Amino acid sequence: MAEVLPKTDDEDTEGFWKAAKQGRLVVQKCTSCGEARFPPHPYCGKCRKTGHEWIDCSGYGRVWTYAFVYKPMLPAFEAYTPFPIVYVELEDHPPLRLAGNLVATPDADINSVDQDRVKIGLRVKVVFRDRAEDVALPYWMPVE
């Protein structure tokens, strides 16, 4: 199955993927003004300075929006259609959001959560899955 994976050796974003490989969800925090940011970029748009640390997030968030993907799709995803796609707003760093998939259990497929369960505001927790030697992707598991 031809997968779609991120390129993990870009200077501005490799910190995220290294942490992901260790099972940690991180975002950038500006060392000058303390503003958190995601997706990663080298300058802080608030204070216009470089310099950041990668800070650990709680891994909890809420579904901010969702949709259900139907065919036609890339072969890597087509067998799972229809499956939900979501943007999750991080509980401890709003309004930062990540895009992703929902899974019923840490190892379940991306179509494992019933459509009826998917709502804006659904609370979710991150789980990481190894997808390549250099890649672990974050997935989101509903929590009651």
Added chain:
Amino acid sequence: MEPSIIKDRVAIVGIGETRVGKALQASEQELTCQAIAAALADAGIDPKEVDGLSSFSIETTDEEAVSRNLGLGDLTYFVRSPHGGGGGCATVGYAAMGLVTGQARVTVAWRARKRSKPEQRPWMGTAPRVKDRLMWTNPFGIIRPVDELALFFRRYMHEWGATREHLCNIAMACRAHANRKPESIMYGRTLDRDTYFSGRWICDPLSLYDCCLETDLAQAVVMVSADRAKDCPNKPVYLHSFGQGITIDSGMLGSLFGVNPMHTQGYIAAEMLYRYSDFKASNIDVAQLYDSFTPWVLQQLESYGFCKPGEAGSFSENGTLELGGRLPINTGGGSLSDGYSHGYNHIIEGVKQMRGTSTAQVADAQSCLITSSDGAPTSAIILRN
């Protein structure tokens, strides 16, 4: 306030278009040349007089090829506008800037696009390893433009109480206008509410009828100074105003990582567009609104000030957007029902409205708003006659 240097100083004097079709035999390069040759013939201008070209950064036929094929004059001005469909109206704006500054005397702007075959969809070529913006979405199956739009519209519904009934109003208005235009792909095929709601899901909450067509076609316009335009055979259509927009939270389609994704790039383009304009939303007679997907049209009714944020759904009711309503939109059928040229058919149709030759002519129309996208970095123009 200082007046705008481009306001009413440049006119579109020629339009040209190929057939809109599926699996056309001609190459994209040949289609490009057909459209430009037709536009120059319409303008009554010899190709040797063309010294300026304006197109999209994603255009595959380059300036040298156009020049060689059509025997143009020496080119002194050539520009490209970025961001896919968002750059459509910018090709006209940039052409105008070349003309008012004296860098060119006759400028052609165009778009050609052969995308009617499934394997020609750009997302089909998604790389196994993605970088930049795509690395945060593609690995999760957020691949196609419709996926981003579906995510945007789900949130839009949540924020404003809009429904798919409102999207249906958009689809039906475009189809009603295409049904009046024999060249449209959807001429002769009507769309009613039941058919709209029976459309198969592409990305729930968006279905088949929320998505634009994929077609083969090319379209071009010829622009000269307002002085020169008086000598051309067609009624001049003046470029009254031009705006572009990028927000700080811009993403390519939805700005869903941003603080407020409902504050779209159209708001920025609109502010620029109306800054020097004699026309405001309240007295614009007809609009060609970018309709790659129905939700963008709702959003633009708000971004360009036809109603307040969140009110586009109710604004779209009772035939407002159809011929005879307050604001007829996409009077040639638009991307949803005429054909998809990254919105260039909107520019052609806007010129026809100002000439008085549209198949869905708005009586006495004196101004036409044309937009290119909204979620993507965007551009827009107002034409007048």
